[in-house]
Amino acid sequence: MSANHKTLQYEQALRAIGRHLDAEPVYQISMTEGPDGFVVRSQQSGRGPGTRSIEFGWDRLNDLVILQKAGRGLRKRPPRHAGLWANFPNGHEDYFRALGHILDAEGASGLKVDEVPEGIAVSYDRRVDGRTERQETTMHRADVEEMLREAQSRRDLQTA
16 A cells, blocks of 8 residues: 555545546446545446546545646536436536545545436445444435535535
């Protein structure tokens, strides 16, 4: 495990991954956390073959966080969100950032995210009373919308 993992929170790491995914349309994402970072698999189109796999090691994520911070305020590319993500103004980036905030608060580890027909299946481990419990949920569109509203409210309070 890289030393960068200890300094990089889920909120930062997942936001960087989300922003990277928003650079081009992706479908049916599946993300798994391992000791060296994350592996994200996705379809390149809504139908048919064309699976793509991207590894986001902790060092790469740290570099992406720095690069993306440096690019803030520059003109953004037009939205290229696809599938379920087309319903959200900032696609994967805001969703993963908000999810990361929750995971950091929970002291989570071992994250797995899968886009499923019902929405987004999320599972992770958390420590409760000295033992590890697996948390699992499927977030429907309304759940994601509420999570994004809460995240925006937190950001609004921070800038006020």
